[in-house]
Amino acid sequence: MLTLRCPACGVMADETELAPGGEAHLTREGPGSTDEAFEAYLFLRKNPRGVHFERWRHAMGCGKWFHAARCTVTLEVFGTYPAQTSGPPEEILAAIEARRPGWQG
Amino acid sequence: MSEVTVTRMAPGGMITLRGDPAEVGAAAAGVTRAEVPGPLTITGDGVRGLGWMAPDELLILLPADEVAEALERLGADLDGVHHLAVDVSDARSRFALEGRGVRDIVQKLTPADLSEAAFPVGCLRRTRLAQVAGAIWMAEESRIEAICFRSVTDYVETLLRTAAEAGPPGFHAPL
DSSP: OOEEEOTTTOOEEEGGGOEEEEESSOOOOOTTSOHHHHHHHHHOOOOOSSEEEEEEEOTTTTOOEEEEEEETTTOOEEEEEESSOSSOOHHHHHHHHHHSTTTTO | OOSOEEEEOOOOEEEEEESOHHHHHHHHHHHHOOOOOOTTBEEEOSSSEEEEEETTEEEEEEOGGGHHHHHHHHHHHTTTSOOEEEEOGGGEEEEEEESTTHHHHHHTTOSSOOSTTTSOTTBEEEEEETTEEEEEEEEETTEEEEEEEGGGHHHHHHHHHHHHHTOOOOSSSOO
């Protein structure tokens, strides 16, 4: 069971109160982009074994979107952070580094 | 037999007010004479009240016959302020559960933590009641009120009555 703290309202929300929004921090390719880039934006996902950044919506609660960083293997949650960002904040990266040294390599 | 009674309450007046709480809070307090609630709380006396529904949404509770006047007053008070005020009285249904072990009864239907520490009197939480969305708040010790969308009223009523009938399982208080 996955429990995430919604950064908008502060509630510890159960997975069943949330709606998944897929991989986070995608670059939205539009008119003018190459076919390859557009295809990658539409269809190609990282689907990693380990650290993953995701979008979630607190659908049964305050209704706000937010981001979560978690491990897809152990379901460990490294932290959640607001939706209004295009990349994970420093403290989230530090929390991941503390638990999974060298995860980016 | 359970000691918890489930009552479908007469539809009261409800207004959804969206906007920055710092800007719209005073006007909402003006029509209800209730304090502006902090996150995850509800204020007022049950007839007139203010519930915190989201960082940018307040629920105004008031008698049904005062809704039109309140909307007019909100419109005047918030002239020029970015906001949305809508009468949702007919969109929702309201229930009251009362009796010993009421936390246990509702806990059967929701993943929210309803322990005394996490859900004290005056606390409001939007959550899931079995398969549908709902909001619950602790009106008094041993009284929980719930609202849900009107389209799922019968479902929620059956749900609450069935949960109450079987009695408290003893999650939060010794049997």
